[in-house]
Amino acid sequence: MSAGIDVREPVEQILAPLPDEEPPRRRFLFSGWHLMLLPLALVMLAPMVWMLLTSVQTLAETEHFPPVLPSGVRWQNYTDVLQLSQFPRWFLNSMIVTVVVVLSNLLLCSLAGYAFARIRFFGRDVVFILVLATMMIPFQVVLIPTFLIVRRIGLIDTLGALIVPNLAGAFGIFLLRQFFKTLPVELEEAARIDGASRLGILFKIVLPLSGPVLATLAVVTFLWTWNDFLWPLVTISSSNNMTVQLGLLTFQGAHKTNTNLLMAANVMSIAPVLVLFFVLQRYFIRGIATTGLKG
């Protein structure tokens, strides 16, 4: 080291402080679009409201035509669901499967997406197109091959059957790669010169700047996994290993459906999705605010 600065000695200020100016901030204003968005929001809310109303009705009220408003709030529907069915167990199963799948997607898709975005290796573009191509194959087509593989590794009728095939997905890889490519490459070069490794750059520079897109991937993966019905239906048979979506099916009999109980279970099953969405919504907005690299 031959550099001329020896900061162990007392330092003096060489440069005068610059005038303290802060760039102006942006604000969100009311726009004419809101007049259109408001009625649309009401349309989207209507089924939710109906579901909520039905979930506190008696069975007789749910079967009444034309539909009527509930005469009173029947909370018993909820306790019935919790006590008479294995709902808590299904809910836990769904939670385990979904959380593991979301976390592994965030991690594995980040690694793959970063490699496809920034690392030069032989056959990168071909491999990436192959990965993308898998998105074009409908799940119904790969259902049976996947089933056979999962059976071979002995996971049928376990939660593992729901987790392992979904640990990473082409959509997540694609989404993250596209986002990573938009980050200024100088940031990563600066970090390389500063001494960060490839993984260090990914975890300390790239991912902290990818909040919005990671939040998007988390929400989308959560929704897909939480709401998945076909794959659990094929692979899970014992009631103990069912997910919420499979469990809901048990409220629908061949001759009779307990609509009020079904809707109460439905309300509870969408609760996590709503909570997640509202929590992560803050990140979408923060993502808009943390832009600006140069002056």
Place this chain on the structure above:
Amino acid sequence: MGDVVFNSVRKEFTGQTVALDDLTLQIPDGEFMILVGPSGCGKTTALRCVAGLEKPTRGTIRVGDRVVNDVSPRDRDIAMVFQSYALYPHMTVYKNLAFGLKQRHVDKAEIDRRVRAISTMLGLDALLERRPAQLSGGQRQRVAMGRALVREPAAFLLDEPLSNLDAKLRVQMRAELKRLHTRLAITTIYVTHDQVEAMTLGDRIAVMSNGRLQQLGPPQQLYDEPVNLFVAGFIGSPPMNLVRGHAEGGRVRAGDLSVELARVPNGDVALGMRPEALVLASDGLPTFELLVDVVEPLGDEVLVHGSTAGTTVETGAEEEEVPMLLEDARAPITARFEPGVRFRAGDRFLVGVKPDALHAFDLRTGERVR
């Protein structure tokens, strides 16, 4: 030791673009070296090769006493300031400054000491908890410098660090850069396309074009003795006036100018005259007629743009093609006078040339005739 040496460095990009062609350059410890040239001349590639962001196709780069071709950027003991500053947007100023030290597992107390020392030095103390988005352009620029300096590198690389600032701030920052370098004496390689920055900052300047080193020397030498037409056209603002001429028997005729220049061999030449080499005609000096086109009074001097009979010479250093409102077959001329001269557009008058301030370039090779 913090010297940096390029030894026959060649860099090709895929698609057969040659960005650097046999660059040999020695930058001794503590020197402020400027790489200057028009865009695409290879100056940034040269800098990135030192930083380790590009790998030379051939040749070696030495930093200190190590050849660094196969050394990763983190182990090269260099620091770089990017044109966009490349501050980490999600970190505070403090964390931006500390990041490089943290990656090197420097002791926490030592990091704090160094960060605070640098921030005091650069006048950033009040901004340590801000994020880059909350800083002005000048403040970001300083943070970028601080982030590089805090590591105490053997060499300091700057890639057009002032180009994102407005004109006034740029002049101020230029002076600050020079002051910092005088104080810290770190080997500095500074890339710019701005020849004013090059002239004012550099101990030495390397003028580059098409991946080749054109001339290397102290600023004044480049200004006084450009080795070829490219350097003549690039260094100096306003640029050197160049008029096509013909030499025969020790006399050069260019337009209606005729001068005795014994050193010039017979053949086609370009005659070069700096704007300040032109004077109002006085006895004994060779003269030519200048038709005034535009007059720019700058306060301390007056720039007179006009044209004269003859044709101009392309140097390859022209920034952009500026359409000139000139009559056909006339050479543009810019002269620099003391304030007080009164000319108006359309005036014609005789301009004298000091013969010892005349440059002659062989038109076949573009080289200077000595």
